[in-house]
Amino acid sequence: MDLDIVGLSRLQFAATAMYHFLFVPLTLGLSIMLAIMETVYVMTKRPVWRQMTKFWGTLFGINFAIGVATGIVMEFQFGMNWSYYSHYVGDIFGAPLAIEGLMAFFLEATLVGLFFFGWERLSKVKHLLVTWFMALGTNFSALWILIANGWMQNPTGAALNPQTMRMEVTSFADVLFNPVAQAKFVHTVSAGYTVAAIFVLGVSAWYLLKGRHIDLARRSMTVAASFGLAASLSVVxxxxxxxxxxxxxxxxxxAAIEAMWDTQPAPASFTAIGFPDQEARETHYAVHIPWVMGLIGTRSLTTEIPGINNLVEQAKGRIANGIIAYDVLEDIRALGHQPIPDELRARFEAHSGDLGHALLLKRYVDDPRQATAEHIEKAAWDTVPQVAPLFWTFRIMVGLGFFFILLTAVFFWYSARHRLHNVPRWLLHVAVWTIPLPWIAAECGWFVAEFGRQPWAIEGILPVAVAVSNLSASTVLLTLLGFVAIYTVLIVVEMKLMFKAVRNGPHLDAQDREEVQTSPYALPQHTPASAS
Known part of the structure; x- marks a missing residue:
């Protein structure tokens, strides 16, 4: 990636987004797990489940606060670094973000306060409802963000107004029920659940290794193993x-994820491993698994998956067609506020679907109509993202996903057979060292989703190179360094607070002690005096 204004703007948004997403998945998953734990507490009246809810709730609260702080900045970047993007698609992209803020985030933030300060002020059932609504609010926030992002991947329910040069909503239902957005939502949320489950599993394993808070750790591990197994299977x-x-x-x-340079006969094979060479346009030492890619990509045995070279040839045709749309668009803009003749409007609508491909030429010429065959060739190859990073990142993500299934399945087996007290110490160590891996998998997923969309800000409609603000590279570089510094400090603060909370363990307030003393279900707290 060239470190010009476009490259630096991409790098800045990628850095802030990936920093922010370090906090989001744990918030998503812990919110649901808190609701599950408190439900068990209300149903069974066992004090240990109340302690579990409050303890994991403390970790949730730390993560939630830092996540909010890192997420707010991203929305301002659309206006600062991507002003033409905001002008071009703001009418569509802004609506889900506004709904997320007004409906989901306010609900979530308000109920977070009630969750922490309502234990002694609300009845058990009312507090349980608060916890469930807090969890729903957290997931609704993700829904609207992913509807916006899904529209960037598959722009539907919108059309370009050639006089205003803005995309306008034609069907909000199509935007809302965009199949890509819905798939991204359930996939991302399931990944967040897996992150939280592995986190709870790992911390619980650490307690068991230290011989501390045994009852809380085993029950937490039971919830995490079952919840994590279901979530990790859902992710796949x-x-x-x-x-x-x-x-x-x-x-x-x-095609880039698969490093598939040429169209294969159906059903296409899956490349398990290989070494993509973008200059030579081939994959060295590839190991193929027959049929798998065809089934994943088409769910049939007869439909072909086009290769990169074939898609580049298609892009050349779309660029040529887009130049016609650009020429008609200039005629329409010359009319000013006069009505557009029907013939001119019909010509534009016939070719407007490829206008975005003509805008790829803006990287080489100011007026796409002046583009040469060489310019069109370069622009067509610009539609190919960097293959090797996508190829390997995708396989790291998939490999980790199957490992999480295996790990949670093993702990689920121990839990179902009531043998958590017999879990080998080496397996507990594996669970502890696995804690950071779901974050790596989640970041890999976002990298594949966003890096694989290049060179498009909006798939097929608006290239990244056209979407940026008119800023100097030094300005963007300075703010990038500032964001990295601030976010790094926030991550260090979060990790210190989380480590401190885990080391201290659950805190028993007056009501907790009273329930432990009076409940017939209370179990002895296996906490050494030195740890207390």
């Missing part, structure tokens, strides 16, 4: 759905 199933939709709506991304 929903990832298959995302692969199918990529084949339908983002063929170049799918």
């Amino acid at each position: 199933v929903l990832g298959d759905e995302s692969g199918y939709l990529s084949g339908e709506h983002q063929s170049m991304k799918l």
Whole structure:
């Protein structure tokens, strides 16, 4: 990636987004797990479940606060670094973000306060309802953000107004029920649940290794193992759905992930491992698994998946068609506020679907109509993202996903057989060291989704190179360094607070002690005096 204004703007948004997403998945998953734990507490009246809810709730609160602080900045970047993007698609992209803020985030933030300060002020059932609504609010926030992002991947329910040069909503229902957005939502949320489950599993394993808070750790491990197994299985199933939709709506991304340079006979094989060479346009030492890619990408045995070279040839045709749309658009803009003749409007609508491909030429010429065959060739190859990073990142993500299934399945087996007290110490160590891996998998997922969309800010409509603000590279570089510094400090603060909370363990307030003393279900707290 060239470190010009476009490259630096991409790098800045990627850095802030990936920093922010370090906090989001844990918030998503812990919110649901808190609701599950408190439900068990209300149903069984066992004090240990109340302690569990409050302890994991403390970790949730730390993560939530830092996540909010890192997320607010991203929305301002659309206006600061991507002003033409905001002008071009703001009418559509802004609506889900506004709804997220007004409906989901305010609900979530308000109920977070009630969750922490309502234990002694609300009845058990009312506080349980607060916890469940807090969890729903957290997931609703993700829904609206992913509807906006899904529209960037598959722009539907909108059309360009040639007089205002703005995309306008034609069907909000199509934006809302965009199949790519819905698949991204369930896939991302399931990944967040897996992150939280592995986190709870790992921390619980650490307590068991230290011989501290045994009752809390074993019950937390039971919840985490079952919840994590279901979530990790869902991630794989929903990832298959995302692969199918990529084949339908983002063929170049799918071809780049697979390093498929030429169209294969159906059903296409899956490249388990290989070494993509973008200059030579081939994959060295590739190991193929027959049929798998065809089934993932098309769910059939007869439909072909186009290769990169074939898609580039298609892009050349779309660029040529887009130049016609650009020429008609200039005629329309010359009319000013006069009505557009029907013939001119019909010509524009016939070619407008490829206008975005003509805008790829803006990287080489100011007026796409002046482009040469060489310019068109370069612009067509610009539609190919960097293959090797996508190829390997995708396989790291998938490999980790199957490892999480295996790990949670093993702990689920121990839990179902009531043998958590017999878990080998080496397996507990594995659980502890696995804690950071779901974050790596989640970041890999976002990298594949966003890097694979290049060079498009809006798939097929607006290239990244056209979407940026008119800023100097030094200005963007300075703010990038500032954001990295601030976010790094926030991550260090979060980790210190989380480590401190885990080391201290659950805190028993007056009501906790009273319930422990009076409850017939109370169990002895296996906490050494030195740890207390």
